[in-house]
Amino acid sequence: MEQLRTIGRELAMGSQGGWGQSKEFLDLVKSIGEVRSKAEEDRIIARELEHLKRRLADPDVPRRKMKELLLRLVYAEMLGHDASFGHIHAVKMTHDESLPLKRTGYLAVALFLDERHDLVILVVNTIQKDLRSDNYLVVCAALTAACRLIGEEAIPAVLPQVVELLAHPKEAVRKKAVMALHRFYQRSPSSVSHLVSNFRKRLCDNDPGVMGATLCPLYDLILEEPNSYKDLVVSFVNILKQVVERRLPTSYDYHQIPAPFIQIKLLKILAVLGSGDKQASGHMYTVLGDIFRKGDTASNIGNAILYECICCISSIFPNPKMLEAAAETTSKFLKSDSHNLKYMGIDALGRLIKINPDIAEEHQLAVIDCLEDPDDTLKRKTFELLYKMTKSTNVEVIVDRMIEYMINITDHHYKTEIASRCVELAEQFAPSNQWFIQTMNKVFEHAGDLVNIRVAHNLMRLIAEGFGEEDEGADSQLRSSAVDSYLRIVGEPKLPSSFLQIICWVLGEYGTADGKYSASYIIGKLCDVAEAHLTDDTVKAYAISAILKIFAFEIALGRKIDLLPECQTLVDELSASHSTDLQQRAYELQALLGLDKNAVESVMPADASCEDIEVDRNLSFLNSYVQQALENGASPYIPESERSGVISVGSYRSQEQQETSAHTLRFEAYEMPKPSLPLATSQTSMSTPTTDLVPVTEPGYYKEDHQTSKSQPPGDAVSGEFGVKLCLDGVQKKWGRPTYSSSTPSSLASSQQTTNGASHSDGGGSSSQPRESSYGSKRQQGTEVSAEKQRLAASLFGSAAAKADRKAQASRKTAKDSPSTEKVATTNVTAQPVKEQVIPAAPPPDLLDLGDEPVSSNPPSADPFSQLEGLLGPASAAPVLSGTPATSTSKAPDLMSIFSDDVPTGVASGSTDPTLGDVNSTSSHKGATAVASKKGPSLQDALQKDATARQVGVTPTGNNPNLFKDILG
């Protein structure tokens, strides 16, 4: 049996003329095909490499054998093993006289080395020589290697020859020379820039292949500087016309389409040249129209051309007729069953809506379908489209969708992207503060560690500022609902750090504000947070500061509070912390507990986070103290700017940085210490270092230098306010005027009044007002349409439950027939748990409340219509049925459920498509005959291969070697 097999194998190899390789290689591949583990494979390859090492160095190996050895080396390296010992042999082989060896050598060096490799210098010389060779194949091989291996420094060495070769009689050489020159241009534009005109010349090459290849460098050049190539517009259009009219040799036809790849490249070029240029675009319309007319939507490549055409049209100066054609084709793509075409359709739509946003309306259903599609690529593409078309009217639906999707993403990279897009859209278009806060909570909850910390600061600022209007009631409602929701969330495990920071801050600031929760309850929660996150200093710092604030508020209200044992433990633990920041906060807390009511009130005024803090930079309140000191014989203070040797600095902050960053010796005497705190009662615990020793764990870290300075008489205290604040440097200020945001060093800290705020803007209102008004107007629109909507709802939903999907189609038709329904808002297909905002008389809905207490008086039936309306604008057409009204409680009906009948069948039919895998499973004999009858290659051939394949055992899945037959059909 064994013998028989060997004979069979040899026979097979003989009849094939072998694979050109020896039995050794065959065996190697076979044994690798059979390995069960990676370790086994590694062992085999290691043995092989050992063998190769010996053989390659052996001078008596025939040269033909050398070729095979080198290929085996390439094979080993492809499998991920280090074959660097053979690189020098590859380089040597490029010197060989014989063509196959030389070519193999070049192949190996091109695969092994890159331009920075040490051995390349040896190859450059060979390349130089080979470019002059008479044998055009040698020249081609050298050019191919040159594309890969010639770095910036080596370009001058080969450039003259390459330029000469541009006029070589063989088109294959010209083509490669063009590409080599292009590659040089990419590497180092300056060294080739004087030769760029050569590309223009090659465009007129007689050979269409060379012309086609020249389009690649020209495309790159035109992308860089469209204006210097405007004169070529007519030529490009002419070429395209000729291609479309089938003037090229038929060998360039592909699936009955003339030179599609050249067409695509030309369309790309025209798109760049015609962008924003009415005159240039004028030349293109005719040929573009031709392409659309002749467009073949049946084949993949035909669609590729059409797609490129759409891209071109959306880029050049708009022409209504062209746009119409483009929109039509786009809708064909979107309606297609192929996911590839849907993908292209979504992409095309994204381009077209930039010119005419109305185009999207027609396709909203298709877009929604794509959003529901299990195909992740398609989904992502659709989210990209939604991102592009977000407006203030549809932001809620889109962002909610995005968040819902984001929750399930595992890919960090992409999750970050989606999270930041959610934040961006929410910041840009948020219809209301509540919505913004609610959305941000969701983002933080699910992707808190992936978003920029400044987003967290923005959120805190927003909660602190509220609406910024007189409407205090709304603000406090907003806050207490925030507190409610945070208290619920805070116990959950694995909350992201930045979200916990927000929670701590809000609880500290507003936890007891509405009197709903007792101080000890909140403090208990905060202690839990600090305990649960032992390793996160930032969170602990936030927690302890929050506790401090709550104590301060309680004391200010005159209530007696006891330090809970767990809180005491926390304070003790933090006082002994390695982090000086935590230590300081803990000591401050202890100090605060010893103060009387008045002092605490001025140190930590309640809800003062938005108070403006005026810093008396002149420290005028110190004048009497200074005077006294001078009288006692102290030397007068010399301003820094007047001191010699010290670079004048504008602010204390930058001075500090200067000092810390200056590592050089200072040759001047240190300046006099600045006046120390005029502390009436000395509090030694307060004098712990309070300068910028705070360990800044993250950039933009919330800097809370609690300078709870000691009991100033309240009257005194007003002059310099200063205190806890967010480090808002570089934070985008969305909700307020630019505010003072540098931190004052504590050495100045005389008579500071610590406001416990996050930010100091008093004017959040200025920017939140427009948002408010747009919110309002949206409500109005909502009212306008709601009556009609309900009518439509009644007519559409009346008895629709059973055959919803069929009706949906019918209604789609009716919608098209009667434009009168246009104004009617679309039905809501998106499954969004968005609370309604269309009902005008509703009190501000309690959005932060996630379900415990339905404060809002909205009717529970979330109007399913208005949600989709959000997606594509209120005036969009094409209503469809969604679910039954019965199901539309707080959650809108899911679109998928409606179409669920269709979906599985669709998938099933997709999977039953004759694929190669299936073909594979049919018997090999059958497969072989099928091929034989279809394409005419010999049956014998196929059977032989099959037999060999089975013997060699490298075809791991399936036994039919005729892989590609159905792709050719």
Added chain:
Amino acid sequence: MIQAVMVISTQAKPRLLKFYNFQAPEKHQDLVRSVFQLLSASPDSVSNFVKVDTIFGPGTKMVYKHLATLYFVFVFDSSENELAMLDLIQVFVEILDRCFKNVCELDIVFNFNKLHTILDEMILGGQVIETSSEQVVKSVEEIERLEKQSSTTSFIPKSITERFTR
């Protein structure tokens, strides 16, 4: 520009790797592995395009075709048209089929140097230079013919020929 062409078997074995932006050989296996993970995770009925910015850098996309026991993968950036790339895979496979007469995985394993030759005729430095399968087949055949002509001396040990050439 095209960044990489990969042929990977359904058993996650690389059959052909060609990178047009240099990738250190040590990294090849990681790339193959991460690409294969994507491929094997994607069901049949989805689109053939995948974003691969996490593997090949920002803006890169991948088009793949699953044929019998092999995945054909092209990785490229935003300057290429996805559908066209899908058809370029098709062109490539058609050429393979013509060059090997009913190509199978074995042909590809044993003749990866020929695959490289074919690919070099189609794509150079990441740019598509030839898309006509007839042209490519013609030039590949020409190369083979000339190689055969010039390989008459190849059975002589290299020590001898080296002596001659010196």
